[in-house]
Amino acid sequence: MSGPLLRVSRLVTHQRGPFDLSIDAGECVSLRGPSGSGKSLLLRAIADLDPHQGEVWLDGVPCEQIPAPQWRRQVALLPVESQWWQDKVGAHFPDEDCPWLIPLGFDETALGWQVSRLSSGEKQRLALARALMNRPRVLLLDEPTASLDEISAAALEAVVADYRHAAGAAVLWVSHSAAQAARVASRHYQLTPQGVREGKP
Amino acid sequence: MITLSVFDLSLAALLVLILAALSWHMRLGLERSLLIAALRTVVQLSLIGLVLKTVFATTGVLWVALMAVVMLAAAGYEVMARQQRRLKGWWGYGLGTGAMFISSFAVTVLALFTMIGNQPWYEPQYAIPLLGMMLGNTMSGIALALDRLTQTAWQQRAVIEQRLMLGQTRFDAIDEIRREAMRSGMMHIINAMAAAGIVSLPGMMTGQILAGAPPMEAVKYQILIMFLITAGTGFGVTTALWLASRRLFDERHRLRLDVLSAPRQ
Numbered sequence: 001m002s003g004p005l006l007r008v009s010r011l012v013t014h015q016r017g018p019f020d021l022s023i024d025a026g027e028c029v030s031l032r033g034p035s036g037s038g039k040s041l042l043l044r045a046i047a048d049l050d051p052h053q054g055e056v057w058l059d060g061v062p063c064e065q066i067p068a069p070q071w072r073r074q075v076a077l078l079p080v081e082s083q084w085w086q087d088k089v090g091a092h093f094p095d096e097d098c099p100w101l102i103p104l105g106f107d108e109t110a111l112g113w114q115v116s117r118l119s120s121g122e123k124q125r126l127a128l129a130r131a132l133m134n135r136p137r138v139l140l141l142d143e144p145t146a147s148l149d150e151i152s153a154a155a156l157e158a159v160v161a162d163y164r165h166a167a168g169a170a171v172l173w174v175s176h177s178a179a180q181a182a183r184v185a186s187r188h189y190q191l192t193p194q195g196v197r198e199g200k201p
Numbered sequence: 202m203i204t205l206s207v208f209d210l211s212l213a214a215l216l217v218l219i220l221a222a223l224s225w226h227m228r229l230g231l232e233r234s235l236l237i238a239a240l241r242t243v244v245q246l247s248l249i250g251l252v253l254k255t256v257f258a259t260t261g262v263l264w265v266a267l268m269a270v271v272m273l274a275a276a277g278y279e280v281m282a283r284q285q286r287r288l289k290g291w292w293g294y295g296l297g298t299g300a301m302f303i304s305s306f307a308v309t310v311l312a313l314f315t316m317i318g319n320q321p322w323y324e325p326q327y328a329i330p331l332l333g334m335m336l337g338n339t340m341s342g343i344a345l346a347l348d349r350l351t352q353t354a355w356q357q358r359a360v361i362e363q364r365l366m367l368g369q370t371r372f373d374a375i376d377e378i379r380r381e382a383m384r385s386g387m388m389h390i391i392n393a394m395a396a397a398g399i400v401s402l403p404g405m406m407t408g409q410i411l412a413g414a415p416p417m418e419a420v421k422y423q424i425l426i427m428f429l430i431t432a433g434t435g436f437g438v439t440t441a442l443w444l445a446s447r448r449l450f451d452e453r454h455r456l457r458l459d460v461l462s463a464p465r466q
Contacts, residue, residue: 048453049362068454073368083363085377134368 003060005170006046006075006138011054013045014038018054021189021196023138023170028161030181030201031174033191039174040080042191043140046172047077058137076136080143082127084115092130100129103159105152120147125156132163139164139171145180157184203413214239256325265323269306269332276301276340283344286351286461288448293462296444297343304437305335312429334405334426335433338390342434343441346386350445351461353378361456371450379446386438390431397427 004022011019016038023029033039045052048063048071056063056075063071086092090111101110104125118126124147131139139160145153161184164171175181181188181201188201217239221232256264277298287293309332313322322328354361357378364374397403405426409419451457 047366049365049455051451051453051455064453069365069368069370072366077366079363079366081359083360085357085360085364130367 005059005168006172007055007057008046009055009057011042011045011052011056013050013052014041016041016193017195019191019196021172023172025137025168025170026164027187028164028171028173028185029187029189030185031172031189031191031196032176032178032181032201037191037193039191040142042196043077043142043172043174046138046140047072047075049077073134074136075138075140076131076134077140078127078131078142078144080146082123082130084118084123087115089113089115089118089126094133098129098133100132100159100163103155103162104129105155121149121152124148125152128156128159132159135167137167137169139169141171141173143174143176145175153180160184214243253325253329256329260321260324262321262323265325265328268325268329272329272333272336273298273302273306276336279340280344280347284348284351285464286355287347288351288445288460289462292448292460296441296448297340297347300343300437300441300444301336301339303440304433304435305332305339308429308433308436309335312425316425331426331429335430338430339434339437341389342386342438345389346382346438346442347445349385350378350382350442351449353381354446354449354456355458355461358456358458365454365456371447371454371456374454374456375446375449379442382442383438386442387435390427390434394427394431397423403427 005025005027007022009020011017019042021029031039031042041050044050046056048056048068058066058071058074066074084092088111090096093111096111098111101108106122106125106129110126124144128141128144141160144160145156148156157180160171160173163169171185173181173184175184178201185201188199190197190199217235221235224230224232224235252268256268277294280297280301281287281294284293288296309328310322312331313319313328317327317331319327354375361374361378365371393401393403403423406419406423409422410416448460449457
């Protein structure tokens with residue numbers, strides 16, 4: 001199937017929009033906009049977590065033709081704050097074999113750690129590793145380096161880039177930093193009250 | 202059977218009055234609600250005694266049915282009133298009432314037909330007390346379980362949505378919360394069965410023995426009643442939780458807490 005991997009058309013959610021955007025396979029696009037402009041709401045609607053109007057297609061297939069749990073495994077949303085409901089980190093992973101732990105700066109023992117002792121930065125990186133376990137085709141990243149230092153942020157950027165190239169995944173990256181947007185993405189969207197506008201980082 | 206006189210009851214009431222006086226004297230602040238509750242017991246039970254006397258005198262199935270419907274409606278209201286965050290619209294009333302109708306009525310009718318086997322099966326002397334006991338217990342179970350389900354779902358909405366984001370179905374995402382709610386709805390009846398006869402003599406059995414029934418007969422009735430209550434409560438709670446946890450999500454497996462009303466103050 002040719003055409004963009006992810007296409008969003010006339011999407012309206014929580015009285016915001018309509019939003020239009022598209023991302024090709026293997027492409028990373030940044031999304032910026034002032035606080036409260038609805039970036040997180042847009043990502044939630046694309047992941048089909050909120051009721052919305054308009055259409056979202058994955059590789060030409062409309063969202064409503066794919067069962068919702070399957071859609072969310074393919075269109076993975078990484079929220080700013082991840083949630084952990086089991087005692088151990090590993091209980092949140094489908095299996096022990098997670099190839100992203102070491103590139104993200106952990107060792108193999110990380111899956112045995114207690115969730116209650118994780119720092120917010122560790123949670124953020126582990127949440128990416130957990131989301132990648134579903135082998136998603138689209139990554140919706142909501143400020144994925146918000147609580148990371150520079151070294152960890154660089155590691156996370158590298159892991160996302162590697163995964164994007166290897167899996168041909170489309171990435172929508174919400175960032176507050178113009179420098180990061182310019183570094184990780186090849187196209188740049190700006191969220192305005194009128195909708196999504198393409199432009200400079 | 203030893204009948205109680207007004208004087209006997211007055212002596213018992215005197216004990217409550219002394220307790221109220223003590224509470225007033227020690228400034229425990231309990232005397233008012235204690236006396237009101239005691240007064241309500243006398244008035245409400247006397248009224249229901251009169252009603253039962255009238256209903257027992259008839260054997261019309263319509264009267265029994267009318268009484269049963271009134272009891273169910275009252276129990277349904279109680280379930281709704283005990284929810285901090287209830288489902289909006291007719292669901293708030295209909296869910297608990299429907300679950301009680303299915304479980305309590307079915308189990309009571311089954312018991313009347315098979316185990317008690319009276320002629321006619323709806324004879325009010327058996328049907329009404331049995332249904333009352335079923336409804337009372339199922340009501341508590343459903344109220345506790347539903348309240349736990351909706352409160353916990355509200356508090357843990359971020360976790361539920363995180364699980365949905367990772368591709369879990371709505372059933373998996375609320376599985377643990379539903380299990381917790383099930384436990385809180387069933388715990389009192391499981392505890393009652395476990396403690397029966399050792400820690401406590403169940404009230405119904407005690408009443409029968411005091412009224413002159415042979416202990417083994419009272420025990421058999423008590424066992425029957427406890428099993429019926431357990432089954433009725435269990436089926437009722439299961440039904441209510443299944444419906445409510447479905448209602449919390451839409452067909453696209455989205456958590457829809459907008460089906461819940463704001464908590465009461």
